[in-house]
Amino acid sequence: MARVSEGIGKTYDEAVQDGLNKIGLSKSEVSIEIVKEPKKTFFSILEPRQVKVIVTEIEKAQPKNEKTTVEKREIVDAKPEDIEAAKKKIEKFLRDYFEKLEIELDVESKYEEHVLKVDINGEKAGLIIGYRGETLEALQMLISTMINRGKDVHIKVLIDAENYRKKRAKTLEELALKIASTVVSKRKSFALEPMVAFERKIIHETLQNHPKVKTSSTGEEPYRKVVISLK
16 A cells, blocks of 8 residues: 655645655655645735645556566457357346346447457446446446356456447546646646546556656555656
């Protein structure tokens, strides 16, 4: 779990150093968020100057060899009969689920690029998406577990509704670039609000080749969030 501390000082640098001292880390190992900054007013000269920051440890990325192992496991194609069986199982599960919710939605599945893609469409598709895709993400996790339990070959599943993922991806890409510009201009780290895994991945991928900023993840699910900071 990432270590977090509060730093206080008369200047930004003093506050950061105070926070670093409390958790024994260097500046390159943390993200920094300003929570209090002195306001310049006519009466501010009479008030004690105080800057307050939150210093959060940047969690180390997953080792490359471990990531590669997972990816290799996912891109091994299952047998055609296993894929067809998975399709039927998923479609039946979803139709039964929709029936219980008393909604009518269309389900279409196809296997391409080593991924079993399931598209859900209809007037009530918003119920399947949920707030910022949380219901959709939970449904995908449930279905993936259901069809892969006890199997030697993992079939990667992607559940989407009304093309939500593509639309959300575009929004997040624009947000990532906008926040990156703010981080560069103000020279301050910025922590985004908590996001589900696929949304955090979009932020990371959008900024992975950015010349001036870097990204990291901090916190525990479901409050895990991306931090954008200067390189």
